Amino acid sequence: xxxxxxxxxxxxxxxxESEPAQxxxxxxxGRAAITxxxxxxxxxxxxxxxxxVECGFRTVCIETxxxxxxxxxxxxxxxxxxxxxxxxxxxxxx
Numbered sequence: 001x002x003x004x005x006x007x008x009x010x011x012x013x014x015x016x017e018s019e020p021a022q023x024x025x026x027x028x029x030g031r032a033a034i035t036x037x038x039x040x041x042x043x044x045x046x047x048x049x050x051x052x053v054e055c056g057f058r059t060v061c062i063e064t065x066x067x068x069x070x071x072x073x074x075x076x077x078x079x080x081x082x083x084x085x086x087x088x089x090x091x092x093x094x
Contacts (some may be wrong), residue, residue, distance in 0.1 A: 001086040003030055013084070018044055020051030021041055027057065038089065062089070 001023075003011040011033070016026040027034060037052055037059045039045055045061050052059040 001026060002084045003034065004084075004087045010084075018042075018048065019065075020048055024051065024055050025056075032046060036060065038087065074094075 001012075001014050001016055003013075004013055012030060014026060016022045027037065035058060037057045038053075038061075039059065040050055040062050049059055049061050
């Protein structure tokens with residue numbers, strides 16, 4: 001997980017299980033400052049997306065091929081790097 005300011009500065013990085021309750025708990029710490037949650041499409045994305053929206057988070061699901069295009073330019077292919085890339089992409093989509 002990665003939270004960035006509108007200017008791209010890092011606010012918080014962390015981990016949570018890919019389970020709605022755990023994601024919501026982790027995101028709730030910064031709820032007032034979070035304007036958009038981006039998740040990459042996966043088998044769990046419909047479940048996660050629904051739970052996040054139900055809890056009041058503005059959420060977008062990024063199609064895997066689209067995410068791969070903008071994440072492939074990042075130097076390190078890790079979950080942490082992907083989270084930062086999705087957060088950075090989300091700031092441009094606001």
